[in-house]
Amino acid sequence: MMRLAAPLLAAMALSVAPSQASAPTTPLRIATLTEEAAPCAPLAADAPAGERAYFALLSRRLERQVLSCPMASRAAAAAALASGGADLAVLDAASFRPVATTTRSILTVRPKDQFSRIAVVVAVRADDERRTLADLRGAAVAFGGANRSYYDRPLRALADQGVGEGYFRTHVKAASAEEALEMLRDGKVDVLALHAGAWRQVCLKVKGKSRCDELRVAWRGRPRATLAIVAPNTMPLETRYRLIGVHVAMHQEAPSAFAWASAWMPNGAEFEPTESDALILTSSAAPR
Amino acid sequence: MKTLHIRALTLALTGAAIAVGSTLGGCERKSELSGWRAEMKEVRFAMMASEEDPTLTRKLDLYKDYFARATGLPVRLYEASDYNGKIQAISSGQVDITLLASASYANVDAQIGELAKPILTVRRADGELGYYSMFLVRADSPYHELADLKGKTMGYVDLNSTSGYLYPRAKMRKEGIDPDTFFGKVAIAGGHTQAIMALENGQFDATVINVGGGDPVAGFTTGAQFTMARRGLVKLEDFRPVWTVGPIATTAVVVRSDRPQAFIDLMRGAMAALPYDEPETWEGGGQTDGTTLTSVDREHYREVIDLRHEELVRRRTGASAGPASS
Numbered sequence: 001m002m003r004l005a006a007p008l009l010a011a012m013a014l015s016v017a018p019s020q021a022s023a024p025t026t027p028l029r030i031a032t033l034t035e036e037a038a039p040c041a042p043l044a045a046d047a048p049a050g051e052r053a054y055f056a057l058l059s060r061r062l063e064r065q066v067l068s069c070p071m072a073s074r075a076a077a078a079a080a081l082a083s084g085g086a087d088l089a090v091l092d093a094a095s096f097r098p099v100a101t102t103t104r105s106i107l108t109v110r111p112k113d114q115f116s117r118i119a120v121v122v123a124v125r126a127d128d129e130r131r132t133l134a135d136l137r138g139a140a141v142a143f144g145g146a147n148r149s150y151y152d153r154p155l156r157a158l159a160d161q162g163v164g165e166g167y168f169r170t171h172v173k174a175a176s177a178e179e180a181l182e183m184l185r186d187g188k189v190d191v192l193a194l195h196a197g198a199w200r201q202v203c204l205k206v207k208g209k210s211r212c213d214e215l216r217v218a219w220r221g222r223p224r225a226t227l228a229i230v231a232p233n234t235m236p237l238e239t240r241y242r243l244i245g246v247h248v249a250m251h252q253e254a255p256s257a258f259a260w261a262s263a264w265m266p267n268g269a270e271f272e273p274t275e276s277d278a279l280i281l282t283s284s285a286a287p288r
Numbered sequence: 289m290k291t292l293h294i295r296a297l298t299l300a301l302t303g304a305a306i307a308v309g310s311t312l313g314g315c316e317r318k319s320e321l322s323g324w325r326a327e328m329k330e331v332r333f334a335m336m337a338s339e340e341d342p343t344l345t346r347k348l349d350l351y352k353d354y355f356a357r358a359t360g361l362p363v364r365l366y367e368a369s370d371y372n373g374k375i376q377a378i379s380s381g382q383v384d385i386t387l388l389a390s391a392s393y394a395n396v397d398a399q400i401g402e403l404a405k406p407i408l409t410v411r412r413a414d415g416e417l418g419y420y421s422m423f424l425v426r427a428d429s430p431y432h433e434l435a436d437l438k439g440k441t442m443g444y445v446d447l448n449s450t451s452g453y454l455y456p457r458a459k460m461r462k463e464g465i466d467p468d469t470f471f472g473k474v475a476i477a478g479g480h481t482q483a484i485m486a487l488e489n490g491q492f493d494a495t496v497i498n499v500g501g502g503d504p505v506a507g508f509t510t511g512a513q514f515t516m517a518r519r520g521l522v523k524l525e526d527f528r529p530v531w532t533v534g535p536i537a538t539t540a541v542v543v544r545s546d547r548p549q550a551f552i553d554l555m556r557g558a559m560a561a562l563p564y565d566e567p568e569t570w571e572g573g574g575q576t577d578g579t580t581l582t583s584v585d586r587e588h589y590r591e592v593i594d595l596r597h598e599e600l601v602r603r604r605t606g607a608s609a610g611p612a613s614s
Contacts, residue, residue, distance in 0.1 A: 061553055115415050118578045119567075145506065149414040176506055197413020197578025201501055201509045207520055238554060241358055245557030249407070249583040270583065273561040 024236060027065040028058060031077035031089035040069040040086070050260025057257045061246045062239070078103070081232050088243075090264050091230045096279040104276035105228035106240055107247050109265035115149050116272060119196040120157035122219040123212070125184065133161055133219045139190035140170040144180025145198055154193040157223040160281060177202045181211060191218070225278040227264055247271035321361075324548035331359050331555075334366040334377040334386035350573045354566065358558035359551070370478065371448035378404060384547050385555060390537045390592040391450035397586065397593055406540035406584050407556045412500070413578030417588075418535020419500035420508070421451040421459075424487060427528045431494065434465070434531040439472040443492030445483050446476060450536055450592060451498035452483065458595045459533040468602075480512035488522055494530070501576050504532045510576060537589050541581070556583070 029040045042065070043055045059066045069086045071077040074095035080086035082099040096103070110116060122133065130136050143151050151173060158164075172189055174180035177198040184192040192215070194202070203212035229247075231240060250258040251270045262268035321329065333355065335348075348365060355363045366383050368374040375392050377383045379399045388396060388406075396404045411417055425431040431440070445452020457467040475492065477483035483495040501509035508514070516522045541559060543552050560581045563570040571577055586593075 061549060063550070116411060116580050116582075118413055118580065145414075147414055178507070195413050195578055197501070197576060200413075200577040201506070204509050204514070206517055206524070237358065238360070241557035241561065242550060242553045243557065244561050245553035245555070248556065248560050249585075252583060252585050272580070272582075273557075273564045275564040 024239065025064060027067045028062060028088070028239075029067045029069045029086045030055075030058075031069045031071045031080055031086040033072075033074065033077070033090075034070040035072065036070065037072045037076060038070040040067040043068045048260060050256045050263075053254055053257035054261045057250070057254050058243075058246065062242060078230070081230060084232070087231060087235065089230055090227055091279065092227050093224065093279045093281075096228075096230060099230075100277070100280060103230050103232050105225060105274040105278040106231050106235075107229040107244060107271050108225040108227065108274050108278060109262045109268040110270055110272050111265060111267045112269040113267065115153055117222045117225065117274070117278070118153065119220055119222050120154045121192075121194055121196055121199040121217055122154075122158070123184070123192045123194075123199070123215045124190060124218050125187075126214050126216045128190065128216070130190070131216075131218060133158075133163060136191055136218065137167055138169045140172070140188075141168040141191040141193055142172040142174050142180040142183045142189040143193050144174030144177045144183075145194070149195060150177060150198055153195040153223070157221060158193065160224045161219070161221070184215065185211065196220075221281075222275065222278070224281055225274055228274055228278050230279075244271075244273050248273065324550040325359075325361055327548055328359075328361060328384070328551055330362040330364050331355055331385070331551075332364045332366060332383040334368055334374045334383040336368045336371065336374055347573045350569050354562065354569055354573075355555075355558070359554060371446050375399075375448060378542060378544065381544060381546070383544075384551070385541065385543045387539050388542045389448075389450045389539050390589050391454040391596055392448050393540050393542055393589055394454075394593040394596040395448055396542065397589070398596070402586075403545055404542050405545040405552070406542050406586060406589060407552065408541040408559055408581040409538045409584045409588065410575070411580050411582045413576070414503070416503070416535060417538055417582070417584075419451065419498055419538055420504065420532050420534030421456040421496050421536065422499045422508070422511070422529045423456065423494055423496045423531040424484075424513070424527045425494045425530055426487060426490075427526050429493065429528070431530055432528070434460075434463075436530070437494050438470055440493035441473045441475065441491075442467075442471040443475045443477045443483050443486050443495040445480055445495070445497060446478060449480075451534075452477075452480060452496055454592070454596055454599055455536050456496045456531075456533055457599065481516065484512050484516055484522060484527075488526065498536075499532070500538075503535075537584075537592055540584060540589065 027040070043052060055066045055068070069080065071080060071089070074089070074091050077086060077089035078091050078095040078099045081089050082102045096105070108117070122136070124130060124136070130139065143154055145151065168191065170189070172180070172183065174183060177194055180192055180194065181202045183189045203210045248271050250261065258268070262271065352363045352365060366377055368377060371389070371392050374386050374388060375395050378386045378388070379396050393404070393406055409417055423434060423437070425437070431437055447453055460467045460470065477486050477495065480497045483492070483497055486492050487495045497512055499508040499511035513522060513524060513527060517524045543555060545552070560583070563575070563580050567577070
């Protein structure tokens with residue numbers, strides 16, 4: 001995850017590099033998966049209606065020509081992004097890994113039956129000597145909450161980390177996040193797994209004190225995106241933000257374009273922004 | 289509602305209920321601006337002042353810095369002293385973008401229609417897009433349910449408040465209670481903080497405020513009483529909820545649609561990306577960890593637009609009204 005710990009530094013960096021904020025006028029080149037690779041070119045007139053709607057929308061809103069760059073594989077698309085031969089491509093984790101230092105994820109699609117990719121927190125008592133997810137194999141874990149978001153999110157994020165069924169000794173679904181917290185504090189379980197919103201809720205500070213003061217975050221991370229739209233790191237900030245602005249509203253403003261552009265994620269509800277490394281597993285603790 | 293409470297330098301303008309805050313320089317000098325930036329010259333953002341949070345100046349700076357970096361333009365904050373200040377600022381075109389509670393957006397919609405465009409709202413961690421109205425009484429009072437408040441003194445937040453006026457009154461009517469005759473006396477506090485303080489001081493028997501960060505089953509974590517409790521101004525246990533209604537469509541980021549499309553797209557993208565790009569700024573600016581922004585349009589606020597229309601007609605004529613939205 002890209003964490004700009006010092007916004008001021010970023011502001012200074014931008015103030016001496018104003019071109020970073022400006023959008024280019026050169027064509028936007030979108031890598032598209034086809035059986036045979038071909039040079040970037042304007043979309044063919046007989047392209048599917050949704051694809052034509054998508055390209056037309058981006059061209060109109062970005063005030064640039066948009067070209068289609070047929071690629072034979074996601075790996076080829078990734079290589080094109082890294083070498084300056086394309087500006088956008090849908091990649092998976094395997095194709096992203098070789099270009100992770102020169103490209104970044106910018107958007108993914110949230111399926112209708114899934115939640116946003118918000119962070120999950122795994123906490124232990126502060127005096128517990130187990131410090132990582134790997135240390136917690138065989139521990140007793142409590143989840144808790146009023147609806148399925150309290151279980152599904154932690155389970156999915158943990159599954160990405162290889163923490164699946166049988167990893168923990170016992171698996172308690174408490175009636176609420178508060179109850180799960182008390183189970184940890186009382187020593188009835190070893191681990192608490194909550195999504196970030198529930199963690200914030202139970203750890204609310206009142207007069208500077210929180211019931212989580214005697215806990216420690218052993219792991220924190222988002223579920224990994226399975227597929228994401230990826231762009232070169234050199235993409236100007238303005239272009240990235242405008243692309244995100246157009247995409248997140250696409251399901252409302254241009255449904256046919258959305259249907260084509262999100263077809264790589266079945267049952268897509270909407271585009272959502274991502275952190276830069278959404279396709280990579282975050283394996284270390286990130287206490288906050 | 290999750291309002292971004294921002295305090296700029298208070299320079300009250302006579303008759304405008306708006307104060308002009310400081311600007312933060314963007315990346316380009318005004319004389320060098322081109323394209324949509326030359327048309328915009330600066331970003332004018334209206335926020336509502338609140339005295340309940342001592343960290344407002346820091347939050348203000350975080351957002352101004354982020355928007356300046358995102359747009360490459362100076363950001364000018366306009367501080368509104370009340371709901372109407374923001375409503376008039378966006379309706380008149382004095383500002384380009386603001387955050388409006390749904391009833392305030394409904395007010396703007398009635399004034400300028402499609403010139404005001406809701407573009408984003410907060411999605412809670414559990415996927416919900418709403419918040420709640422909570423009727424509060426003092427814990428040491430004899431009132432335990434809404435019926436106990438008949439003939440008592442009710443303090444609403446503001447006539448333009450969704451959770452503190454419009455929505456709870458509509459829900460009372462649906463329960464067969466006429467809010468105009470049910471209470472013995474009503475008053476307007478002027479804000480959520482003021483409403484809590486007036487309740488604490490015994491000026492009201494009850495008030496109705498917004499709460500969020502949870503639901504009636506799991507409990508709530510955000511709202512004026514939580515912020516005030518963290519500051520030691522009140523104790524949460526001093527109050528008792530007697531009725532909770534909702535969810536209500538959450539605060540909208542509203543932009544003037546007559547601004548350049550590039551600006552609208554950029555602001556929508558930059559704001560939506562904030563929880564992912566800079567989670568520290570997102571939380572530091574007062575948002576709850578786990579929340580994100582999602583795209584909305586006018587349809588999302590149709591219920592509140594219609595409720596406000598009904599409320600206005602009742603206020604003016606006492607008659608029932610048809611829906612306002614089309």
